[in-house]
Amino acid sequence: MLSKLSTLAILAGAFSAVSAQTFQRLGTCPDLGCILPPDQQDFLPGQQFDIRFEVHAPKNGSETYNSGVPDEKFTVTIAKEGGAAKSLTSFFNTAEPALEKWTFSWYEDLFAQDAKNASVVNVASKIYRRVALYEPGNYVVTLSAYNGAKVTKATWTVRPLAAAKKAKNVILFIGDGMTTNMITAARLLSHKMVNGKYQSLLQLDKFPVIGHQMSHSIDSFITDSANSASALYSGHKSTVNAMGVYADSSPDLFDDPKVETIVELLKRIWGSAWGAVSTAFLADATPIALTAHTRSRYAYGPLIDQALHGVTNYSWTNHGGPDAYFGGGAEQFLPGATSYQGKDYYAAFAKAGYTVSLNKTSLAQASNSSRALGVFCKSNLPVWLDRNVFPENLKSNTNDPAGNKSAATDLPGLKEMTLKAIDVLHQRGGDKGFFLMSEAASIDKQMHVLDYDRALGDLLELDDAVQATIAKLKALGELENTLIIVTADHGHGFDVFGNADTKYMAAQATDRKKRAAVGTYANSGLSEYTIEVPGVSYGTGANFPMNWDPRYVIAAGMGANPDHRENYRVKKDGPRTPATASGGASDDYYVNPADNRDGFVVNGTIPTSESQGVHSLTDVPVYALGPCQGEFGGTYSNIDVFYKIAECLGLGHGTNKTVGCSK
Numbered sequence: 001m002l003s004k005l006s007t008l009a010i011l012a013g014a015f016s017a018v019s020a021q022t023f024q025r026l027g028t029c030p031d032l033g034c035i036l037p038p039d040q041q042d043f044l045p046g047q048q049f050d051i052r053f054e055v056h057a058p059k060n061g062s063e064t065y066n067s068g069v070p071d072e073k074f075t076v077t078i079a080k081e082g083g084a085a086k087s088l089t090s091f092f093n094t095a096e097p098a099l100e101k102w103t104f105s106w107y108e109d110l111f112a113q114d115a116k117n118a119s120v121v122n123v124a125s126k127i128y129r130r131v132a133l134y135e136p137g138n139y140v141v142t143l144s145a146y147n148g149a150k151v152t153k154a155t156w157t158v159r160p161l162a163a164a165k166k167a168k169n170v171i172l173f174i175g176d177g178m179t180t181n182m183i184t185a186a187r188l189l190s191h192k193m194v195n196g197k198y199q200s201l202l203q204l205d206k207f208p209v210i211g212h213q214m215s216h217s218i219d220s221f222i223t224d225s226a227n228s229a230s231a232l233y234s235g236h237k238s239t240v241n242a243m244g245v246y247a248d249s250s251p252d253l254f255d256d257p258k259v260e261t262i263v264e265l266l267k268r269i270w271g272s273a274w275g276a277v278s279t280a281f282l283a284d285a286t287p288i289a290l291t292a293h294t295r296s297r298y299a300y301g302p303l304i305d306q307a308l309h310g311v312t313n314y315s316w317t318n319h320g321g322p323d324a325y326f327g328g329g330a331e332q333f334l335p336g337a338t339s340y341q342g343k344d345y346y347a348a349f350a351k352a353g354y355t356v357s358l359n360k361t362s363l364a365q366a367s368n369s370s371r372a373l374g375v376f377c378k379s380n381l382p383v384w385l386d387r388n389v390f391p392e393n394l395k396s397n398t399n400d401p402a403g404n405k406s407a408a409t410d411l412p413g414l415k416e417m418t419l420k421a422i423d424v425l426h427q428r429g430g431d432k433g434f435f436l437m438s439e440a441a442s443i444d445k446q447m448h449v450l451d452y453d454r455a456l457g458d459l460l461e462l463d464d465a466v467q468a469t470i471a472k473l474k475a476l477g478e479l480e481n482t483l484i485i486v487t488a489d490h491g492h493g494f495d496v497f498g499n500a501d502t503k504y505m506a507a508q509a510t511d512r513k514k515r516a517a518v519g520t521y522a523n524s525g526l527s528e529y530t531i532e533v534p535g536v537s538y539g540t541g542a543n544f545p546m547n548w549d550p551r552y553v554i555a556a557g558m559g560a561n562p563d564h565r566e567n568y569r570v571k572k573d574g575p576r577t578p579a580t581a582s583g584g585a586s587d588d589y590y591v592n593p594a595d596n597r598d599g600f601v602v603n604g605t606i607p608t609s610e611s612q613g614v615h616s617l618t619d620v621p622v623y624a625l626g627p628c629q630g631e632f633g634g635t636y637s638n639i640d641v642f643y644k645i646a647e648c649l650g651l652g653h654g655t656n657k658t659v660g661c662s663k
């Protein structure tokens with residue numbers, strides 16, 4: 001008895017060690033039958049999607065089953081709650097798809113990875129493409145395999161109909177990686193306080209409604225920017241690195257079951273104009289997730305093709321191409337090794353009727369009535385601090401968007417790009433309205449490299465862009481018709497815990513003495529960033545710090561970081577590299593010897609193979625202004641941001657197929 005019990009305990013332990021932890025066979029598929037979309041997913045009435053079924057037969061490892069031979073005769077049904085179960089072919093009136101087979105392998109834990117001892121899984125699968133559920137309610141999908149020995153069920157919820165349009169336009173600002181802690185710090189740097197009372201506030205502080213969204217991925221509690229953006233744009237959670245799909249186990253990065261995104265819905269239902277603006281490269285996760293359907297965010301070239309042409313390899317609903325598309329990332333547009341099939345995408349967009357602007361001057365002059373592409377540099381746009389306070393730093397770049405070996409210096413910022421996009425979208429959308437996503441990407445990118453000043457500068461640039469957007473909409477007579485949302489896709493574990501006396505710190509000889517320069521509680525004093533320095537111009541105007549390099553600076557840190565050294569001062573000669581690989585080992589990071597030489601070492605908390613900080617668990621804020629603003633109070637999932645926007649835009653049509661066609 002005793003021995004039997006302990007055997008069971010060991011088996012249970014072995015199973016839980018491989019279920020839903022560091023490595024997963026397929027995160028959405030704890031059993032050997034997988035239904036994608038999996039259990040607990042929500043849908044907008046009429047939203048199009050694909051359904052994949054997989055039957056797994058692990059050939060070896062802890063889950064070995066049926067000698068590694070997957071059941072090819074599995075059956076699948078769907079039933080509306082209270083109704084009879086039907087085959088998918090009769091329910092969706094579609095043809096039976098062909099059987100697919102493949103093999104994949106995975107590591108069950110870190111010991112298996114160290115030993116390169118992968119577990120092998122054979123798979124049989126079918127995919128039903130481009131279906132939709134029109135009637136609200138619950139549906140149960142059942143997969144039965146191995147003669148009924150393995151039965152998997154998924155319950156899906158189709159949300160209520162929302163066919164009335166309450167907002168003509170939606171502008172969704174995303175401060176990538178932006179948390180309440182960062183907003184608090186940015187406010188301290190840029191707004192004067194007298195005796196504990198702010199004399200002015202951020203634009204965000206003036207929003208009437210604020211909520212919180214939970215950013216978890218479908219199969220991991222820490223998200224990346226791909227699947228979190230995808231959740232905001234489609235109402236469907238996904239897996240790290242995936243967008244516009246539920247990740248399957250097949251090796252093909254583009255065959256995964258897709259879900260329709262907000263811009264595809266908007267184009268199909270209302271024929272609205274849409275655009276995306278980002279300070280990242282345009283193929284980066286947040287802008288590209290509007291149009292991307294892939295398992296891998298790193299397929300940059302093909303994803304720019306999807307942004308222009310839609311999904312071409314499968315019959316799929318088309319977003320029509322963006323009406324305004326502004327950001328960095330010339331690498332995917334210039335013909336060559338990093339563009340899709342080596343093609344010239346400047347030429348491809350121009351051929352499709354786009355004006356193409358490669359600098360700020362030409363963007364301002366671009367027609368408001370044509371579709372507009374603007375690519376202003378290679379890679380990400382230089383950050384606000386370098387563009388406005390330390391412009392000398394721009395000259396050392398070789399990021400010219402035309403591909404010359406020179407620096408891009410005539411650069412627009414988030415504000416210029418957003419306002420131009422509004423001009424184009426307002427004109428092109430007309431009565432049908434528009435949707436714009438505008439991303440402040442380098443809040444995240446600079447938090448990754450622990451460059452707090454550059455991250456907070458870009459957060460203030462976002463606030464400035466929001467303020468200018470409100471003024472612009474007012475001038476266009478569109479403010480009352482426009483829902484403005486400002487949110488983030490996830491956070492970083494950043495916070496401020498005091499000040500640091502940079503002069504005292506530099507004068508100390510040892511790391512332990514240097515730490516005495518950090519002033520906590522009463523010793524934190526007041527912000528010096530808001531005090532004008534006689535004779536020094538930071539050229540930064542209202543709502544930005546008057547002095548980026550005071551003696552007493554904020555002392556801040558991250559919940560997760562590589563080894564690095566802090567002196568907390570602004571880095572004047574360009575963005576920070578906190579950690580470098582030692583010797584030849586490209587995956588073993590130590591303090592960058594050139595970084596903050598007069599500071600003290602802070603040891604890392606994440607694997608030594610990480611050169612940067614990582615995302616964190618925190619909920620992120622959602623600010624709302626305009627029609628439907630009341631929907632956005634409270635705490636909810638990131639997918640709810642999509643359903644709230646869809647409700648406001650009247651995108652949930654169900655069986656009311658007349659809607660949209662008449663317009």
Ligand SMILES: *[C@@H]1O[C@H](CO)[C@@H](O)[C@H](O)[C@H]1NC(C)=O
Nearest residue numbers: 060061062108112115117119
């Ligand atoms: C591989 O893993 C299996 C258990 O999954 C174990 O029985 C076997 O000893 C491992 N082989 C090696 C070389 O580590």
Ligand SMILES: *[C@@H]1O[C@H](CO)[C@@H](O)[C@H](O)[C@H]1NC(C)=O
Nearest residue numbers: 060061062116117118119120
């Ligand atoms: C499974 O089999 C493969 C060879 O097909 C082998 O390389 C691998 O180590 C085996 N894994 C386990 C966990 O036994």
Ligand SMILES: *[C@@H]1O[C@H](CO)[C@@H](O)[C@H](O)[C@H]1NC(C)=O
Nearest residue numbers: 253254255302303305312313
């Ligand atoms: C689409 O199919 C073509 C032809 O099979 C292939 O060359 C191309 O790589 C595919 N593109 C994507 C994005 O899957």
Ligand SMILES: *[C@@H]1O[C@H](CO)[C@@H](O)[C@H](O)[C@H]1NC(C)=O
Nearest residue numbers: 357358359360361362409410
């Ligand atoms: C901006 O682009 C236009 C059109 O391509 C070009 O004529 C002009 O020289 C560029 N200006 C700068 C400052 O690079």
Ligand SMILES: *[C@@H]1O[C@H](CO)[C@@H](O)[C@H](O)[C@H]1NC(C)=O
Nearest residue numbers: 364365366367368423424476
């Ligand atoms: C675009 O519209 C704005 C008004 O919102 C106007 O100031 C600007 O001159 C227009 N640009 C062009 C090129 O027509």
Ligand SMILES: *[C@@H]1O[C@H](CO)[C@@H](O)[C@H](O)[C@H]1NC(C)=O
Nearest residue numbers: 334400401402403404405406
């Ligand atoms: C930059 O590159 C473009 C196209 O590759 C070329 O037409 C232009 O003359 C180049 N400009 C300079 C300043 O080299």
Ligand SMILES: *[C@@H]1O[C@H](CO)[C@@H](O)[C@H](O)[C@H]1NC(C)=O
Nearest residue numbers: 563589590591601602603604
């Ligand atoms: C702390 O960081 C220093 C500098 O990178 C490094 O030499 C040391 O090994 C680290 N200590 C630990 C415990 O990781």
Ligand SMILES: *[C@@H]1O[C@H](CO)[C@@H](O)[C@H](O)[C@H]1NC(C)=O
Nearest residue numbers: 161163656657658659660662
């Ligand atoms: C269907 O759409 C039409 C046109 O917008 C609208 O008048 C009607 O009320 C809608 N019906 C339902 C059931 O939503």
Ligand SMILES: [Zn+2]
Nearest residue numbers: 176177225489
């Ligand atoms: Zn992000």
